[in-house]
Amino acid sequence: MMNTERSTAASLAPPVVTSADPLDHYPLPALRIGVDKSITYANRPALALSTRLHDGMGTLLPERHETYLAHAIASPEENVVACARFYDSNTVLQWSYHLSADGHSVTMFAADVKTLTHPANDTLSSQGTAGASSTRDPLLHRFIEHVPVAVAMFDRNMRYLLVSRRWLEDFDFLPRKLEGLCHYDLHHIPDDWRARHRRALAGEDMPPVEISFTRPDDGRTEWLSTQALPWTRDDGEIGGILIFAQVITARKEAEAAKESQQALLRQQQKMESLGTLSGGIAHEINSPIQYICDNLGFLENAIPDLVTLVSLYHETLSHADLPEEIRRRVQDAEHAIDLSFLSSEGEKAVHQATSGIRAISRIVTAIKTFSHPGHIDPVPVDINSVIRDAVVVSRNQWKHIAEIDEDLDDSMPIFLGHGEQLGQAILNLIVNATQAIEDANKTGLGKIRLHSQAKDDHAEIHIEDNGAGIPAHLIDKIFEPFFTTKAPGRGTGQGLSIAHTIISRGHQGTIHVESDPGHITRFTISLPYRVTNLPGEVQA
Template sequence: MKTTQLPSLSRTMSVKLIRWMCVLGMLCALFLAAFSYQSRISEFEARSRYNAGIIANYINEYMQGAYAALQNTMDEPDGTLPHTMTMLKRLYPQFTRVMLVDGNRKITTSVPPALPGQELAVPLLPVAVAGGVISQPQGMTDAGDMGVYLGVKQQDGSMLVAELHLRAVQKHLAELFPKESSLLVLTDAWGNTMVHPDWAMVRRFANIGLQPVFHATRDTGSFFGKTESEGRLLQVSAMRIASTGWVILHIMPTMNVITGTARDILAFVAVFAALYTVLAASLLYELQRGLARPLREFTRTIKDISVGAWPGRSGSPETYDEFQEMRLEFDNMSAALEEREADLTRAHLFVQNIIDAMPSVVVALDTQGHVTHMNRRAAERMQHNAPAGKTLLPIEAIAPQISPFLPQLHHALHTRTPLELHLTGKDADGSTVHEEVQLAPLPGESEGGVLRIDDVTQRIQLEEMMIQTEKMMSVGGLAAGMAHEINNPLGAILQGTQNIRRRITDTLPANIAAAQKAGCSMQAVQAYMHERKIPDFLQGIQESGQRAANIVSNMLTFSRRSDASPTTANLHAALDRTVQLASSDYDLKKKYDFRQVHIVREFADDVGDIICHPIELEQVVLNLLRNAAQSVATQGAALKETGAEEYRPTIHLRTRREDDWAVIEIEDNGTGMSAATRRRIFEPFFTTKQAGQGTGLGLSVSYFIITKNHGGTLTVDSQEGEGTTFTIRIPVNGPAAVRTQDSFT
């Protein structure tokens, strides 16, 4: 509902008071401005006249003193005159040069020395003015300063002339008026600069202008008033020195007077504002206390309630009975509203805690696919500090991999139909992540839907691991069946070979009789067979058959299911069986042959029988040996391509005992692995091999066997290009000993 905006009582009274006080203040400021301006002009005139008098007295004394010193040397004998001139120059440093000039203006004697017979180039006045001044102000030839020439006539018609510089006058002015804001200048009668703070103007004998001022001083001897120079309005005070005709100028920009006046006005305004503040405060206090403040406090209470801040009671002071009655009714109403707000807040927090407790990402979407609400898991996934609750972000910000399915998502939101998706992506470490997405439209008249995202990576990995386990069990069963089938022909081959070797020996009577019946002797048969190396062939057949029989026996032993309980086994014998089984491994695709790898056994004597699962332990060692063989084969191929020195693939198989632990180390000089690979080496389905060459389960299963089934540890130490070392630590007395020790610690 629209309401008419009315002025407040306190503001109306304040505005009226301000208006009347402003009018009064402006009138006072105008009067003060006129008074201050005239006072500053009068002060400047008085100060100028006083300064001019001081400067004129100093210049007169300065000139008269120099002239008196020059007169003291008058009519000295010619023999002593040069000495006297030298002493005069030394005693009066204001003289830059002292000269004796004859009647033809030729210099006869000079201190400092000058060229004899040189003519005095300075134009002299027809008549010397007071103080013996015989020239207009000029630049001194030696000092480069401004000065005048003084002269004293000798009885012989010559003249004693001295150059008097005005540098002392300049220095004296600077000492007398060091902080003068205006300008003090000494000029000749026509305005040519003699003493000026800017020595460049002095050296150029520059004319300062202001010719109306100099006309006035020549006529009346002084001037005071305003004049204009180069577009600036100046306040000028001028006084002519009667003895020399020079003019003392005191110049101040009129803007300085205006600036000072403005400062006075500002000071007045500050004082007036302070007085006005005190007066206004005292006048408005009663109005504020009696009516405006209670209404304002009551309004503030209503505003606090509108934003959810519930005060215990209204803040309106009880100045009048009407206010007290209104406060009581308002407090009752606010208490009821506060209780309802608390119930809504508790319900909201309860629902929020329910969805925050879910491990899934739960977000609410509008029909445009924007996130309007999220739980804590979704906020953590955003990787920012936004609290769980209401927000407005695109769903891609939480699940970037859902971007290809946005059309289906938008269609499901608009048609209010459920949607299920399966997403596959990568996390920060590069691991594959599987997620299931389910969209459920909101019921009733509400628009949008609820999206739930579940991480099903572990479930998918478990399913794949079970499938792989079934495959391995099938392969193991097939290998066991093949081993049984191979055993039969192997037994016939070995038995036949043994019978042939017996039938050709010369010690059995049946063999001798059969040879005689055939018309030859056993010695001849033996000679023929040795000549054709038939016994050697038979020996090779028997050894190869026996080796094949051993391989089949190891395969049968390896393919049998592990017993549920650990048994006592000799560790070194188990390792030898595993090496023998691995020596039959050859892979054309991977291009490695275990028989080409140099195996170095370093078995410790104090490691004997241990309690373990022998078959599982052999499976772990076999897997590590195969990985090592592939690594050294890859390293050898790489070095061969680069033309490096001869490389010998080597695997060190070590054992040692550390207290109640048996330690197995499998070290190779292969390719090694990077730090990133080393961190993920035991993760299920992580492999660095190409597709089709590995499942990524070997090391994860080995880690499970050692840590879970044996209560040991499996660690890796590797540097890229420098080989790899796997270390297995298992308890000598079996995993039960470790569990018993843990229960006591």
């Protein structure tokens, strides 16, 4: 909605003493006049109006403008608007006059040239402008000026007819006068907005929509709720449209913050029910695991003992004087059961079964501790085991996509925190890394490296991947709620924002990211061991 002209106009208020005058870029004639009526500045379109100006600055203002100039100086509160020719120019222009803040000069702007050269073509222009209405209908003028919403009335050509003061303030128009100027000349209006205007001009009520735009001056994203309605003339024809616009950026930001809190809460609830479930499962499978382990432990000792004993029998057999038939029976039986295979594989089988049951036990424990309903108060946390649990729990996500390399500092001390939430944050970062690797579409497995390091007063954790990476222009946005580059359905765009909330708000830590797209992306988390005032569970 805003373009550079708008910001130029906005910066007019103080007298500009720089060599580049902001009026340079104003597309229509504009001049600056000293209180002694001498012209101190004229922009390019103004110079084109009359050769008189080419004599140089200091030329006096044409007499017919003096009255208006005096009026503008005498009553700076009022919009002074007048239609007049300029020197020998054939064109009648609509001018507006503004006293500068310091009172030393007056700026005069011209409005749309085309409009006023053919005044008869437009019924409305014959009624004059807001300036004119101020004299004809002061009550209406006051109403429009003071109504506390940003509203503007346009004719069929999208020229301003009336605007509220709020409109001017919200969109930084002060002290410029808009009446008569075309909306589309002043701003860059996106095509979809223009389409809405056309539909309104065709008679359709366009209900409020929420749209975002980027302020050209500081690049901030702002949100607007805007509505366009047609208005009809006495003869029943559509005379133009009314646009209401409300800046709702603050509300939008609050909503986004709340939404990210709620997403965190939802995720916590999800983990909590998972925790209850896996707690139940853990209980059910603890007994079987107990006896599987006991039995395997028994076999682990029993099998080598048996193998030793069998070889002893073997030896005895070779020395003993036995009938050939018995010998053969033994040999056949040995052959049938493949004794050498049994002896060599039996022990290994038990070993592998043992490591399998340990893995099951570890997974259940990890899920259980991981999704344990959050403690309200901080508890001692071993960040390394939090990282290990997150790796175990997310294994299904990354095992076909990446290999994870854990490099965890053994001297990492225990510190107070919310373990299950930190696990959540790290899980989110692992999932994020996995998806980045998928996005890179490389052949073979990607690499994720999890690294922890105990510093003097804080723990540092790195999560690195060699995935697609984050382009420089997006790197500031990735922790914003709902920011996502993923295709719909692949992510809600909340993972990193949740991680950020947990680390910064929940633990007074920091998280930042550096990325060399295609090579390495590194998230660095830093968590202080001692926190002055660790809040309870992170909640809305």
